[in-house]
Amino acid sequence: MSGIVIIGGGIQGLSIAFNLARLGAGNIRVLDAGYFQGGASGRNGTLIRGGFGSPEWTSLFAHSNRLWADLSATLGENVMFTPRGYLIIAQSPAMMARLEGMVSLHRAHGLDAVLLTPAEVKALEPAIAAAGILGAIHLRDGGVAPHHAAMKAYLAASRRLGVTVEYGRPVTAIEQVGGLICAVMTGDERIACETLVIAAGAYSVDVGALAGIEVPGFPMRIEAMALEPVRPILRSAIALPDRLCYLHQTARGEIVGGAEVAERPQVTLRSDIAALAATARAYAEVFPCLASLRILRQWAGMLHATQDWGPLIGRHPDLANLWLSAGWSYGFAGAPAAGDLLARAILRDDLDARLKPFAVDRFRRGAPVREGSIVLAPVE
Amino acid sequence: MALHRAGERALSCTRKRHRPLGLSGSFIQGVMARVDGVPNVRLDQCQARPGMVAERQNSWPSPRADLLKLFRLVPARWVRGGFEHTRLFPSGTRRFLWWERLLAFLAGEGRLDPAPPPSAIQPGRHHACDLLVVGGGPAGIAAANHAAKTGRTVVLATRGERLARGATAMGEIVTPIDPSVTVLTSHEVGALYRGGTLAVAAPHDDGPATVIACAQLTLATGKRSLPPLVPGNALPGVMDATTALALAARGSKALGPTLVVGTDARDRVATRLRAQGVDLVDCRPVAELKAVRGSKGVTGADCNGERIACASIVHAGPWRTDPNLAFQAGSAGELRLAAGEPAAQVTLAGFAAAPDEAVHWSGIADEATDICPCMDVTAAEIADLVRGGITHVEELKRQSACGMGPCQGFPCWELMNAVRAGVGGPHLAADRPSHRGPRRALTVAQAAGLSDVVEPLR
Numbered sequence: 001m002s003g004i005v006i007i008g009g010g011i012q013g014l015s016i017a018f019n020l021a022r023l024g025a026g027n028i029r030v031l032d033a034g035y036f037q038g039g040a041s042g043r044n045g046t047l048i049r050g051g052f053g054s055p056e057w058t059s060l061f062a063h064s065n066r067l068w069a070d071l072s073a074t075l076g077e078n079v080m081f082t083p084r085g086y087l088i089i090a091q092s093p094a095m096m097a098r099l100e101g102m103v104s105l106h107r108a109h110g111l112d113a114v115l116l117t118p119a120e121v122k123a124l125e126p127a128i129a130a131a132g133i134l135g136a137i138h139l140r141d142g143g144v145a146p147h148h149a150a151m152k153a154y155l156a157a158s159r160r161l162g163v164t165v166e167y168g169r170p171v172t173a174i175e176q177v178g179g180l181i182c183a184v185m186t187g188d189e190r191i192a193c194e195t196l197v198i199a200a201g202a203y204s205v206d207v208g209a210l211a212g213i214e215v216p217g218f219p220m221r222i223e224a225m226a227l228e229p230v231r232p233i234l235r236s237a238i239a240l241p242d243r244l245c246y247l248h249q250t251a252r253g254e255i256v257g258g259a260e261v262a263e264r265p266q267v268t269l270r271s272d273i274a275a276l277a278a279t280a281r282a283y284a285e286v287f288p289c290l291a292s293l294r295i296l297r298q299w300a301g302m303l304h305a306t307q308d309w310g311p312l313i314g315r316h317p318d319l320a321n322l323w324l325s326a327g328w329s330y331g332f333a334g335a336p337a338a339g340d341l342l343a344r345a346i347l348r349d350d351l352d353a354r355l356k357p358f359a360v361d362r363f364r365r366g367a368p369v370r371e372g373s374i375v376l377a378p379v380e
Numbered sequence: 381m382a383l384h385r386a387g388e389r390a391l392s393c394t395r396k397r398h399r400p401l402g403l404s405g406s407f408i409q410g411v412m413a414r415v416d417g418v419p420n421v422r423l424d425q426c427q428a429r430p431g432m433v434a435e436r437q438n439s440w441p442s443p444r445a446d447l448l449k450l451f452r453l454v455p456a457r458w459v460r461g462g463f464e465h466t467r468l469f470p471s472g473t474r475r476f477l478w479w480e481r482l483l484a485f486l487a488g489e490g491r492l493d494p495a496p497p498p499s500a501i502q503p504g505r506h507h508a509c510d511l512l513v514v515g516g517g518p519a520g521i522a523a524a525n526h527a528a529k530t531g532r533t534v535v536l537a538t539r540g541e542r543l544a545r546g547a548t549a550m551g552e553i554v555t556p557i558d559p560s561v562t563v564l565t566s567h568e569v570g571a572l573y574r575g576g577t578l579a580v581a582a583p584h585d586d587g588p589a590t591v592i593a594c595a596q597l598t599l600a601t602g603k604r605s606l607p608p609l610v611p612g613n614a615l616p617g618v619m620d621a622t623t624a625l626a627l628a629a630r631g632s633k634a635l636g637p638t639l640v641v642g643t644d645a646r647d648r649v650a651t652r653l654r655a656q657g658v659d660l661v662d663c664r665p666v667a668e669l670k671a672v673r674g675s676k677g678v679t680g681a682d683c684n685g686e687r688i689a690c691a692s693i694v695h696a697g698p699w700r701t702d703p704n705l706a707f708q709a710g711s712a713g714e715l716r717l718a719a720g721e722p723a724a725q726v727t728l729a730g731f732a733a734a735p736d737e738a739v740h741w742s743g744i745a746d747e748a749t750d751i752c753p754c755m756d757v758t759a760a761e762i763a764d765l766v767r768g769g770i771t772h773v774e775e776l777k778r779q780s781a782c783g784m785g786p787c788q789g790f791p792c793w794e795l796m797n798a799v800r801a802g803v804g805g806p807h808l809a810a811d812r813p814s815h816r817g818p819r820r821a822l823t824v825a826q827a828a829g830l831s832d833v834v835e836p837l838r
Contacts, residue, residue, distance in 0.1 A: 034715040035772050072470035081471040082480050127494040148778060149465035228420050231488035251464060251480050253488030263836040269717040273573045273580060274836035280827030289496050291825035292418050297788055297816040302714060
C-alpha cells in the first residue's frame with residue numbers, strides 16, 4: 001500500500017506527520033538527508049510569538065502560539081514552551097509608529113498584547129539601557145521553547161502514532177506519471193507514494209528540482225551565538241527590529257540570539273565574524289550588563305529565503321499530489337499551525353483561509369505578503 | 381594557583397550535581413569563580429592581587445553555607461541529558477513554570493549585576509601579516525623565526541603570559557624570538573573565519589580584541605594530556621602534567637604525595653617533578669590506573685589491585701591535539717559542518733602535528749567516570765545512549781549536552797568518542813561534533829569592538 005512521503009524530518013516535517021497520523025492517515029514515512037535536529041530546527045533562536053505586522057502573518061502565527069501553549073498535552077511529551085512574554089522593542093520613531101499600529105491587530109486576533117512605555121520596558125527588563133528605547137509591544141503569551149525538547153517531543157509523538165522517521169536517508173530522485181508524483185528514490189530503495197510533502201527547509205529548492213518544479217527562493221545562512229550561563233537576568237523573548245537582533249535567556253542560563261548583517265547570501269554552515277560583531281554590538285549597547293560575559297559558541301543555520309520572507313504552504317499548482325511547507329524564516333514558531341492546517345488540507349481537501357495567502361504560486365500571481373515586523377536583513 | 385597552593389582544592393563544582401571540581405588543566409568549570417563581582421572568571425588566567433575578592437559561584441544561599449551541595453545526593457541517572465523536559469512538569473501547567481525557574485536558577489552559574497558601571501566598547505585592532513603562528517612554545521617560536529628570517533611579516537599569539545611556559549617548566553633551553561615578530565601574549569585565539577584567513581585573538585583581561593588577517597596560518601598549539609577514563613577522574617587533585625609543573629614551579633608542597641600516570645613520556649614528567657622537590661610516590665602506565673579514591677579530593681589510587689595513597693594524580697598522557705582551530709579552518713558543509721582538508725595555507729607544527737595517542741578505557745561504563753564533568757556527563761550515560769542506538773556524534777552531543785560547557789568540546793569529545801567506539805565497536809571511526817569558536821576567548825564587549833574592523837561578505 002502506498003502512502004504519504006514527507007521529505008524533511010525537521011519540525012515542519014514532523015509536525016505534518018504527527019497531524020496526519022492524528023487525523024487517521026496511515027503509512028507515513030519521513031525521510032531526512034541529515035541527522036536528527038541537524039537542520040534549522042535545531043539551530044534557530046526558538047522564539048515564539050503570535051503577533052506580526054500583517055494580518056496574514058498574525059492570523060497564522062496567533063493560531064500557532066495557541067497550539068504551543070497546549071502542545072505538551074497534545075503530544076504527550078514536555079515541549080517546555082514557556083510563555084515568558086515576547087517584547088518587540090522600538091528604537092526608532094518609525095518602528096514605534098509601526099508597533100502602535102500593530103496592537104489593535106494583535107488584539108483582534110485574540111492575543112494578549114499591550115503597548116509599553118520605556119519605563120514599563122525597564123521595569124520588565126531591568127538589564128536594558130533605557131536610553132534610546134521608545135517603547136515596545138509586549139505579547140504576553142509569546143515565549144520560547146528549547147528545540148531539543150520540542151523536537152524530541154514531536155519525534156516521539158509521531159513514532160508513537162506509527163509514523164516511520166528515518167535520518168541519513170537523502171532522496172535522490174522523484175518520479176512522476178501523468179502530472180502526479182508516484183514514487184521517490186532513496187539510495188536503492190524506491191518508495192511509491194500517493195502524496196508527497198516537501199518540508200526540506202533550505203534544501204526545498206533542490207528537492208523541488210528533483211520533481212521538476214521550480215520552488216521560489218534560495219537557501220541562505222543565518223547566524224546565532226550563545227553566551228556563557230548566568231543566573232536569570234533576561235525574562236522575556238526579545239526582538240530589536242531596528243538592530244535586526246533577537247535574544248533570550250535559556251533555561252540553561254545561556255543567552256542565545258543573533259543579529260543579521262546584510263551580506264551576499266551564503267550557502268554554508270560556517271559562521272562569520274561580521275554577525276558575531278554585530279550581535280555583540282547590539283547586546284553591549286542595549287543590555288550593558290552583558291558586555292562582560294564571554295561568548296561560548298557561534299553557529300550558522302540554513303533557511304529557505306523567499307521574496308517576502310513568508311512561507312510557501314499548500315498544494316503545488318502544477319502537481320496535484322505534491323504539497324509544500326517550505327520557505328520558512330519563523331518556521332519553529334509556525335510549525336504547530338502549519339502541521340495542523342496542512343494535514344487537514346491534505347486529508348480533507350479543506351484549505352484553511354489562514355494558509356491561502358501563503359500559496360506556493362503567489363509570486364507568480366504577483367501577490368506577495370507584505371510583513372514589516374520581522375528581524376531579517378533585506379537581500380537583493 | 382594561589383588558592384590551590386593555600387590548600388583550597390575544590391574551587392568550583394559541577395553544574396547539575398554540585399560535585400567538587402578543582403584545578404585540573406582539563407575541565408575549565410573547575411577554575412571558574414566570581415572575581416570582583418564579575419561571574420565566570422577563570423582563576424587560572426587572572427593574576428592574584430591585593431584586595432581581590434574571589435567568590436565561589438553556583439552556591440546558595442552563600443558560598444559558605446551552600447545548600448546546593450545537597451544535589452550531590454541526587455543519583456547521576458536522574459539528571460541525565462533531557463531530564464529537564466520530564467513529563468512530570470509538562471509545559472502548559474503552573475508547576476512547569478516553577479520547574480523552569482528552578483532550572484534556570486540552578487543552571488546559571490554566576491550572578492550578573494543588571495546595572496554595571498558604564499563601560500565603553502573598546503575599538504578592535506587589525507593586523508595583516510604573511511604568517512600567523514598560534515602557540516608560543518618551541519615549535520611556534522621556530523616557525524615564527526623561520527618565516528621572519530625570510531622577510532615575511534609574522535604575528536605570534538600565545539595564551540601564555542610569556543613565551544614557552546611549558547618548555548621552561550620542563551627545564552628546556554628556549555630559543556629567543558626574532559625581534560621582528562609581533563608577539564601577542566596572554567591572547568587566546570578562539571575563532572577562525574573564512575577558511576583560516578581571519579583569526580580573532582583577545583587578551584585574557586578586558587583589553588581590545590584583534591582581528592588578524594593572514595596569508596598563512598601555523599598551528600603550533602602542542603598537545604594536552606587527557607584525564608584517565610576511570611572512576612573519580614574529575615576529583616580535585618587530578619591534574620594534567622602542564623598544570624602540575626606550573627604548580628610545582630611555584631612551590632613543591634602544593635601537590636602533596638603525588639602519583640604520576642601516563643604514556644611513554646611519563647617518566648620525563650616524573651623526573652622533572654621530583655627535581656622540583658615534589659614528593660613522588662610512584663609513576664605508572666595509565667592503563668594500570670583503575671580508580672581514583674576520595675570524596676572531596678584525591679586521597680589515593682587503585683593501580684592493578686594495589687592501593688596507593690596520594691593527594692595528587694598527575695596524568696602525562698595520552699597526549700592529543702586540540703582539534704578545534706584546525707576544524708574551524710578546514711570544516712565545510714551544508715547538511716553538517718564536518719572536518720575537511722585544511723586549506724593549503726594552514727599547517728600544524730611541532731608536537732601538534734604528531735599522531736594522537738589512543739585514549740585507554742577499561743570498558744566499564746561507570747557513573748563515577750566523568751566524560752564531561754562540567755555538564756555532569758558520565759561514561760555510563762554515553763554508553764547507554766550508544767547501546768540504545770544513538771551513535772551519531774552530533775546526536776550524542778545534543779542528547780547529553782557533552783561539550784556544551786566552557787571547554788566547548790576538548791577534552792570531553794575525545795573521551796566521549798573513546799566510550800562510543802568502546803561500546804559500539806571499532807567501526808565508529810574518529811568523528812566529532814562541529815567544533816565552534818570562539819569558546820570563551822572573547823567577551824561581548826571585545827567582540828562588539830570588532831564591528832567596524834571587518835566588512836561583511838558582500
